[in-house]
Amino acid sequence: MAAEKTDQTVADAIVARVRAWGVDRIFGYSGDGINGVMEALRASDDAPAFIQARHEESAAFMAVAHAKYTGQVGVMAATQGPGAVHLLNGLYDAKLDSVPVVAIVGQQMRSVLGSEYQQEVDLLRLFGDVAAQYATMxxxxxxIPSAIDQAFRTALATRTPTVVIVPHDVQNAPAVEPGGEHGEIKTAAEYRAPRVLPADSDIAEAAEILAQAQRPVMLVGQGARAHADEVVAFAEHIGAAVVTSLLGKPYVDETLPYAAGTMGHLGTTASARVMAECDTLLIVGSSDPWTEFYPAPGQARAVQIDIDGRAVGRRYPVEVGLVGDAAETIRLLRERIERMAVGDWRNRVRKLVVEWHEISEARAMTPADPVNPERAIRSLNAHLPDDALLALDVGSVVYWYARQLRRSVPAHFSSTLASMGCGVPYGIAAKLAHPDRPVVVLAGDGGTQMAGLAELVTVSSRWKAWSDPRFVVLVIDNGDLAEVSWEQRETEGAPRFDTSQDLPAFPYAQYGELLGFRGELVDDPEQLDGAWQRAFAADRPTVIHVKSDRDIPMLPPLPQGESAVEQIQQTVEKEGSPHALELLRRYVELEAGSGAGA
Incomplete structure (x- = not known):
């Protein structure tokens, strides 16, 4: 049967096909190049909801966050030229954090392509890297049916972004239903994830390595999220300390006596210590890039479990790589390993974890001018609702989250790309997916000024429709791009560069009130608990503006960070700030006093 024209336009067919894939919302911004699709969304009775952001980059972040919070494909739409360019940051966020998203992008009419027409950009070349698995015009x-189906299948199968580019004149052309003859492709909106298991012989080899461990550590990443309880129970079975990647942090209960917290430059003292002392490492669903915080090469035997074979051995020289589902692979390993008696190591891990809890509390309670940001985050532990969703911006706030928030709730942000400005867009996506649950955004003044202020306007237009109106934005305001300031000291040995690091003052709480929210200004640490209590009791969104201290040190944990800490000390001494030097010495003293003795 030959292809047949239908009563629909191509744009109508795109909307119908996207709906067939179960998509319930599309994030984006309109423009002439995508207006055919916009009209199809308007005219359709069962089209996905269109979520208009204030900027295409924010829309892209929302689509990525939707995928992270729901496990579904996130979908974004934008016009050609600048609209398409603005999507790149979110698409790279998806690529680097292994998240399935689909971008539907307009383009100039086919007749003008190649003529340097207005807003004409070579989009296939533009998206060639970020959507390397699938980009088509x-x-x-x-x-259309094949292109949309292939984009969704590829995004799901490879956990990457894909892009479908549709010129404006094609969008408005009559839709055609392929008949399946030569040169025509008739496809289905269908994908089911496979069951992936390692070979029995590989399981046996890995089990033998793990059974010989005397000081085992498990590094748990986001790949364990679906069955984190089973993964953590296996750690207890083999007597392992549990360390998480930043993306794995939400899935491990940090009140457990063997949970050593997040690893890496922004990680905990306990995680650094157990990594430095372990003799066997089991990596589960993680590709954490902080390689200097892994055991030294040759120090530990290693096994890795990952659903993606490309990740195996990427960060550490493992002996056995098990490509498979984390939970099912863990079950197969457990069947082959008796409960392990590593009492000395268990006691050592408990001691290090207790010491870390003492250090983190002492850090948070260190007096600052005016509020210690670590205390601002730590105080959230006592007030965060069990059903809350957390979104983070990028910057120093991620350090304080990693080290001070011990409550296990879903939390997402731009991790591997680490792009500022993602916090409020991520929070909006979380709230749209779960309008009956409270959402908390943790952000710094840099990320908030970059994109958050604009997207609070989006919140103001939508919050009254949410069954739970609580949308709490904590802005830690220290007037500084603090993470970069401390990086300059650490990696460049250079003092803070005021011109590049100073941020303009802004009344965040008053801005929230202007938008119809509640606003709280906190300039005394004793005000923190009350601010959180009122925010979670409120009948509307709340902006909590915390006046913070930019001199709170951002130190890597010891022993791996020893040379970096020495570099920071030398630089701060040269800067000649007595306040910064006093805080630094206090933090170094706390860090250096941990982990002594085995």
């Missing part, structure tokens, strides 16, 4: 209406 539709040049014939008959392509």
């Amino acid at each position: 539709v040049v014939d209406p008959a392509q």
Whole structure:
């Protein structure tokens, strides 16, 4: 049967096909190049909801966050030229954090392509890297079912972003239903994840390595999220300390006596110590990039479990790589390993964890001018609702989250790309997916000024429709791009560069009130608990503006960070700030006093 024209336009067919994949919302911004799709969304009775952001980059972040919070494909839409360019940051966020998203992007009419027409950008070349697994431009209406289906299948199968580019004139052309003849492709909106298991012989080899461990550590990443309880129970079975990647942190209960917290430069003292002392490492669903915080090469035997074979051995020289589902692979290992008696190591881990809890509390309670940001985050532990969703911006706030928040709730942000400005867009996506649950955004003044202020306007237009109106934004305001300031000291041995690091003052709480929210200004640490209590009791969104201290040190944990800490000390001494030097010495003293003795 030959292809047949229908009463629909190509744009109508795109909307219907996206809906067939179960998509309930599309994040984006309109423009002439995508207006055919916008009209199809308007005219359709069962089209996905269109979520208009204030900027295409924010829309892209929302689509990525939707995928992270729901496990579904996130979908974004934008016009050609600048609209398409603005999507790149979110698409790279998806690529680097292994998240399935699909971008539907407009393009100028086919007749003008190649003529340097207005807003004409070579989009296939633009998206060639970020959507390396699948990017296509539709040049014939008959392509649409196949192109959309392939974009969704590829995004799901590879956990990467994909892109479908549709010129404006193609969007408005009559839709064509392929008949399946030569040169025509008739496809299905269908994908089911496979069951992936390692070979029995590989399980046996890995089990033998783990059974010989005397000081085992498990590094748990986001790949364990679906069955984190089973993964953590296996750690207890083999007597392992549990360390998490930043993306794995939400899935491990940090009140457990063997949970050593997050690893890496922004990680905990306990995680650094157990990594430095372990003799066997089991990596589960993680590709954490902080390689200097892994055991030294040759120090530990290593086994890695990952659903993606490309990740195995990427960060550490493992002996056995098990490509498979984390939970099922863990079950197979457990069947082969008796409960392990590593009492000395268990006691050592408990001691290090207790010491870390003492250090983190002492850090948070260190007096600052005016509020210690670590205390601001630590105080949230007592007030965070069990059903809350957390979104983070990028910057120093991620350090304080990693080290001070011990409550296990879903939390997402731009991790591997580490792009500022993601916090409020991520929070909006979380709230749209779960309007009956409270959402908390943790952000710094840098990320808030970059994109958060604009997207609070989006919140103001939507919050009254949410069954739970609580949307709490904590802005830690120290007037500084603090993470970069401390990086300059550490990696460049250079003092803080005021011109590049100073941020303009802004009344965040008053801005929230202007938008119809509640606003709280906190300039005394004793005000923190009350601010959180009122925010979670409120009948509307709340902006909590915390006046913070930019001199709170951002130190890597010891022993791996020893040379970096020495570099920071030398630089701060040269800067000649008595306040910064006093705080630094206090923090170094706390860090250096941990982990003594085995």
